[in-house]
Amino acid sequence: MRKIVVKTQRSPRSVIGVDLGGSRIRLAFVGPMGRRTGRVLTVPVTDRALTSVLALLIDSIRRLQGSGPRPSAVGIGIPGFIHRKKVCILRSPNFPGWRNVPIRDLLEPRLNLPVLIENDANAAAFGEAWIGSGRGARSLLYLGLGTGVGGGVVLDGRVWHGREGLAGEIGHITIDPKGPVCGCGNHGCLESYASATAVVRSYAEKAGRPVTGLTARDVALLARGRNQKASAVYRELGRALGIAIADLLNIFDPERIVIGGGVAQAWPLFHSAMMDEIGRRAIRPVRLGERIKRGKLKDEAGMIGAAGLAYHRLGVKDF
Amino acid sequence: MRKIVVKTQRSPRSVIGVDLGGSRIRLAFVGPMGRRTGRVLTVPVTDRALTSVLALLIDSIRRLQGSGPRPSAVGIGIPGFIHRKKVCILRSPNFPGWRNVPIRDLLEPRLNLPVLIENDANAAAFGEAWIGSGRGARSLLYLGLGTGVGGGVVLDGRVWHGREGLAGEIGHITIDPKGPVCGCGNHGCLESYASATAVVRSYAEKAGRPVTGLTARDVALLARGRNQKASAVYRELGRALGIAIADLLNIFDPERIVIGGGVAQAWPLFHSAMMDEIGRRAIRPVRLGERIKRGKLKDEAGMIGAAGLAYHRLGVKDF
Numbered sequence: 246m247r248k249i250v251v252k253t254q255r256s257p258r259s260v261i262g263v264d265l266g267g268s269r270i271r272l273a274f275v276g277p278m279g280r281r282t283g284r285v286l287t288v289p290v291t292d293r294a295l296t297s298v299l300a301l302l303i304d305s306i307r308r309l310q311g312s313g314p315r316p317s318a319v320g321i322g323i324p325g326f327i328h329r330k331k332v333c334i335l336r337s338p339n340f341p342g343w344r345n346v347p348i349r350d351l352l353e354p355r356l357n358l359p360v361l362i363e364n365d366a367n368a369a370a371f372g373e374a375w376i377g378s379g380r381g382a383r384s385l386l387y388l389g390l391g392t393g394v395g396g397g398v399v400l401d402g403r404v405w406h407g408r409e410g411l412a413g414e415i416g417h418i419t420i421d422p423k424g425p426v427c428g429c430g431n432h433g434c435l436e437s438y439a440s441a442t443a444v445v446r447s448y449a450e451k452a453g454r455p456v457t458g459l460t461a462r463d464v465a466l467l468a469r470g471r472n473q474k475a476s477a478v479y480r481e482l483g484r485a486l487g488i489a490i491a492d493l494l495n496i497f498d499p500e501r502i503v504i505g506g507g508v509a510q511a512w513p514l515f516h517s518a519m520m521d522e523i524g525r526r527a528i529r530p531v532r533l534g535e536r537i538k539r540g541k542l543k544d545e546a547g548m549i550g551a552a553g554l555a556y557h558r559l560g561v562k563d564f
Numbered sequence: 565m566r567k568i569v570v571k572t573q574r575s576p577r578s579v580i581g582v583d584l585g586g587s588r589i590r591l592a593f594v595g596p597m598g599r600r601t602g603r604v605l606t607v608p609v610t611d612r613a614l615t616s617v618l619a620l621l622i623d624s625i626r627r628l629q630g631s632g633p634r635p636s637a638v639g640i641g642i643p644g645f646i647h648r649k650k651v652c653i654l655r656s657p658n659f660p661g662w663r664n665v666p667i668r669d670l671l672e673p674r675l676n677l678p679v680l681i682e683n684d685a686n687a688a689a690f691g692e693a694w695i696g697s698g699r700g701a702r703s704l705l706y707l708g709l710g711t712g713v714g715g716g717v718v719l720d721g722r723v724w725h726g727r728e729g730l731a732g733e734i735g736h737i738t739i740d741p742k743g744p745v746c747g748c749g750n751h752g753c754l755e756s757y758a759s760a761t762a763v764v765r766s767y768a769e770k771a772g773r774p775v776t777g778l779t780a781r782d783v784a785l786l787a788r789g790r791n792q793k794a795s796a797v798y799r800e801l802g803r804a805l806g807i808a809i810a811d812l813l814n815i816f817d818p819e820r821i822v823i824g825g826g827v828a829q830a831w832p833l834f835h836s837a838m839m840d841e842i843g844r845r846a847i848r849p850v851r852l853g854e855r856i857k858r859g860k861l862k863d864e865a866g867m868i869g870a871a872g873l874a875y876h877r878l879g880v881k882d883f
Contacts (some may be wrong), residue, residue: 326848384726386815398816400719407703407817408855414814414847419807422740431845488738492811495733496705497717498726526750528733529645536727 257317257559261306262552264365264545265323267293267339270305273545274313275552279376281545283313293340299348303355318359320555322368322547323348324395329410332362338393338428361555365389365547367404367413369540370397372550373503378538382501386493388415388486389546390508393428394436404554416440418492420485438485441508447478465511476514483515487522490537494527505540512539576636576878580625581871583684583864584642586612586658589624592864593632594871598695600864602632612659618667622674637678639874641687641866642667643714648729651681657712657747680874684708684866686723686732688859689716691869692822697857701820705812707734707805708865709827712747713755723873735759737811739804757804760827766797784830795833802834806841809856813846824859831858 259282263272273285288305290298306319325337333347334340352360363371370379370387379385379399389395396415398405405412416436417429424433425443437443441461448464449456451474467475490502504512523537524530542549578601582591592604607624609617625638644656652666653659671679682690689698689706698704698718708714715734717724724731735755736748743752744762756762760780767783768775770793786794809821823831842856843849861868 396815405816408819409817409848409850411813411848412815412817414817417814417845417847418811419739419845420741422803422807429847484741488741492737493815494730495736496715496731496812496815497724498728498731498733500727526736526738528736528748529728529730531728 257556259314259316260552260555260559261309261316261319262548262550262555263302263306263319263321264368264548264551265298265302265321266290266365267324270301271544271548272305272309273548274309274316275549277556279372279549279553281549285545285548293342295340295343295346298340299351302352306356316358318361318555318559319352319356320361320363320368320551320553320558321348321352322365322551323362324365327362327364327410329406334362359555359558361551361558363404363551363554364395364397364413366395367397367406368548368550368554369395369505369542369546370399370413370503370550371404371553372542372546372548373505373540374399374402374501375550375553377541377546377549378503379501382499384497384499385501385503386415386497386499387413387503387505387540388435388439388489389540390439390441390486390504390506392441394434394440395506415489415493418489420488435485435489439482439489439508444478444482444508447481448475451477461508462510465514468511468514479511479514480518482508483518484522486515487519488526490519491523491526494523494530500536502537503540504538505543505546507544509539510543576875578633578635579871579874579878580628580635580638581867581869581874582621582625582638582640583687583867583870584617584621584640585609585684586643589620590863590867591624591628592867593628593635594868596875598691598868598872600868604864604867612661614659614662614665617659618670621671625675635677637680637874637878638671638675639680639682639687639870639872639877640667640671641684641870642681643684646681646683646729648725653681678874678877680870680877682723682870682873683714683716683732685714686716686725687867687869687873688714688824688861688865689718689732689822689869690723690872691861691865691867692824692859693718693721693820694869694872696860696865696868697822698820701818703816703818704820704822705734705816705818706732706822706824706859707758707808708859709758709760709823709825711760713753713759714825734808734812737808739807754804754808758801758808758827763797763801763827766800767794770796780827781829784833787830787833798830798833799837801827802837803841805834806838807845809838810842810845810849813842813849819855821856822859823857824862824865826863828858829862 326335385399387397394416396413421433425437427434427437444461645654706716713735715732740752744756746753746756763780
């Protein structure tokens, strides 16, 4: 990726990056070099109805504005399928009632600011490519291991959207056609092995009992305490991830593959199983250490990436 | 892909396209609009040693030259891994003794013509994108089902090579981690289901006996005659191909996916199983009929594509 230089006349100096999730909104000012300026404002989402979320978004952005300079734009990372031309949210797993929501056009007049919307995993991919673990890479594939598994593709500093705007659904490539049922209805998608949901389900299966209230983080703590079943869960996750990454290397031979999201915090628990499987399945596994990286921006990748995309929209051409 | 317009001063009007295989060399003159002019010269390869193949290549090109105008360049599609910077063949499954062969530099002085070399599946992908089933598509993924399964990626009219020049090894994405052994040593690669070799092996397994001398084409003939075992072989091939194509759609959402190579001749025997599996596994299976196509250039795709790439090298910039 070429160096990013802000070249606009007005030289935007501040943009608000927003990470809209199903349970909370997180937002912060982000400078033109990708550095967050000031604190992250976190607002819980209690009502997922469209009007409530819109009101909460506007209110949160105004609250944050009160604390800093007037921003030049707002960039928002949103879970779900976004129609590229109509700039609307087709549907979102986190907001089940939303259908064809023209969220940009709903927000811009009320905020009186340009608004950029992007799928949250694409935004995170862009963030990592911009100033994270993918900095300097011409091509980057991103995997975000969270409640589900999201993904993003960045080529030459731009998010690759594909024909229908659906590129990057890496969570739904097949690992084993007879594998566990996935949220999408299929069997054996990467998401059914490598999401937080999958970690908990797999641990419950191995423990042979329901594990109400347990999180993927709890399973990681158990694995760190040398619990055999919990350790096996993360090794299996590593193998599934390794198969997916070998696929990506074989198809695309990218410069960088970045693994982010909450589950990536358990990196030491799955890294070696993942690398073994990649070594076995990539057609020519060279320079893997420098090409396969853990996300650097952690849970701020989407927020920072969305801000970066807003800078881009403001006329930062030299990406 | 934008329209291709020849803009060089000298306006190259003829290029020789060569398809170098393990058992034969095929070559022909190709015009600047991708049309083959004159017949295809086919020369059997009896000795695969480097010096013999080089001599045969030079002799064949000279023989073809005798029959037509002086070409402006030669484009050669070659099976194997090609080092982008050194422009040499690292290794080739079809020519086992070859290691780090600087084939361009060996041929150019003796032919006194610019020579362009490219992996054969990449060349075929480019050919289909140029004037075949991928014409007009901004992004194309190609699968060549032959003795093995090759692949190629074309973005904005250019072959995508990736970090190490290994992009497009789509034959080695995993369909089932516990699947049949592949030529690469792994289990369950696409190639172990969808190559001519796999068709014969799978039929022999179902028949419960060795089937010496039988080809994938013979198995297709049996399937057309309603042989149950042969039909099942092609249905399984369709399902494996469907899983791979759903992966490609989910990761990359390309405009076009083109399936070529000899095994693609059996299209009616696997098409419906393939489409069913794609419908099941693609995250949003839209416009599949116009996006997933059988190769149009058949066994000339590599030869024509190699010629197209040679035009490109001659200065055809507006791809």
